[in-house]
Amino acid sequence: MKKENLSLLVCPMCRKNLQAKPEEENADKTEIISGNLYCEACQIYFPIENKIPNLLPPDMREF
Structure with missing residues (x-):
């Protein structure tokens, strides 16, 4: 994930x-x-793996 794109994500x-x-x-x-x-605000972490952020809510992620 390019750091310059961080400002686009919420x-x-x-x-x-x-x-x-x-x-x-x-x-x-x-x-x-x-x-x-x-x-x-939510105290939630969203993982970044292989340069790709996973912005799914925690209960919708598959591990």
Whole structure:
């Protein structure tokens, strides 16, 4: 996920801004490879895996 696109994403539950919590980034730190997006209002984490954010509500995710 490109960091520049973070400003376009909102929480699907409450529509508030999300914060990036990267675990792995590319060398120039412009992309998040894995980590989470966090909604402070809902206190929900949305995973980022292989550069793709999963914005499904927690009860709709398959693990």
